[in-house]
Amino acid sequence: MKKINADAGMIRIPLIDGDSCTLCGACVAECPKRHLSISNGAVRINTGECMLCSHCYCVCPSDSISFDPKSLRELSFQEIKPAARMTCGPAEAGRIAAAIHSRRSIRKYGKKQPSGKIISDLLEIAVSAPSGSNRQQWEFIVVSGREKVMELAMKIRDFFIAMNRIADNPVSLALSFLFAGKKLFNYKKNHIESVKMALQEFERGNDLLFHGAPSLLVIHGPIDGSTPLEDSVLASYNIVLIAHSIGLGTCYIGYAVESINRSKKIKRDLGIPPGNRVHVVLSLGYPVKKHIRRALRKPYPSNWV
Ligand SMILES: Cc1cc2nc3c(=O)[nH]c(=O)nc-3n(C[C@H](O)[C@H](O)[C@H](O)COP(=O)(O)O)c2cc1C
The missing domain is CATH 3.40.109.10 (NADH Oxidase)
Structure with missing residues (x-):
């Protein structure tokens, strides 16, 4: 059977909307891996592997952080x-x-x-x-x-x-x-x-x-x-x-x-x-x-x- 690489084409970092980002620094302070920083008027992603914990997304007050839906999604419920x-x-x-x-x-x-x-x-x-x-x-x-x-x-x-x-x-x-x-x-x-x-x-x-x-x-x-x-x-x-x-x-x-x-x-x-x-x-x-x-x-x- 041909193995499908589920990771193919997946973006594994937070996507930051520079237009709405207020540079408040909440994501930088929250990231457990210290992958984010602010420089030259923007949030930057440092080198190192993001563990896709979505903490940055969860604390962003301006809703400026999202993820490739192939790598992270919201949970969805049908009965509960x-x-x-x-x-x-x-x-x-x-x-x-x-x-x-x-x-x-x-x-x-x-x-x-x-x-x-x-x-x-x-x-x-x-x-x-x-x-x-x-x-x-x-x-x-x-x-x-x-x-x-x-x-x-x-x-x-x-x-x-x-x-x-x-x-x-x-x-x-x-x-x-x-x-x-x-x-x-x-x-x-x-x-x-x-x-x-x-x-x-x-x-x-x-x-x-x-x-x-x-x-x-x-x-x-x-x-x-x-x-x-x-x-x-x-x-x-x-x-x-x-x-x-x-x-x-x-x-x-x-x-x-x-x-x-x-x-x-x-x-x-x-x-x-x-x-x-x-x-x-x-x-x-x-x-x-x-x-x-x-x-x-x-x-x-x-x-x-
Ligand atoms: C790792 C683990 C394995 C278990 N295996 C069995 C099992 O094979 N058969 C079974 O009837 N109960 C099994 N149990 C249930 C325990 O017997 C039960 O949790 C314990 O007696 C406490 O009772 P309670 O779960 O009603 O509070 C297992 C529980 C755990 C945590």
Whole structure:
């Protein structure tokens, strides 16, 4: 397949309208990379790579800064309507805290499929997250529909059956140490029994992997990127919170992350390039039950220095 260079012809710097610019210097002061300066009556772009964070655009009082739409665009929503205000007051803080505090992992979903519009909005919300050096190294796969979810579940089942066979064979277990260190030993010690139980349940028609979800979101990114794991996790948590606030449930599925990353076939089938790793798999759907109380948490160390 011919690879298309998405960056071709893209202008990767702020475009400054000299006619409306008042030379107030707000963009110069804001740029985290110090790429902007004022000289000879104009804002100049210094050498060095702009990380396209758009901070300059966001502080310009005369609206004189824009970007090539091929490199930056405004987020757009179809069902979820973000309020236009730029600040949050205590009322919003209380609501945000309520959303954070009342969210739980959902392990029982109804059949109703979240609409494509809502899922698109969740992706738009996801990419508002911060990212390392603004690289935004997140790529999304939407697995939409229970049939497709089950297709993936069956591939993961096959993966775990094969892995258990290796882990249960003392010779192959010992050999695995040479290639993967303690990974398989740890899997055998910590997870194999619950995986075996889940496999038995799967044969009885109980989906303990994706909990009966009608859709999944898979977030992946380049292995050699800046902070792709953190980028993906932060993006996913935006999804989790907004999904919860509109009555959708989610659950992080770590078992799916592990198996997809270890299986070339599953990665290929999902269209994930070999140079990418999956960082997050989320189940997504409408919860069957509502929790009536908020989560309790363990006491945690907190050392103020
Ligand atoms: C990285 C990660 C992986 C997880 N993997 C699974 C999983 O494979 N299956 C599952 O049912 N829950 C999984 N969870 C959900 C946790 O079990 C859950 O977040 C935790 O028990 C706290 O419960 P709460 O999310 O309802 O507050 C995972 C959570 C995280 C953060």
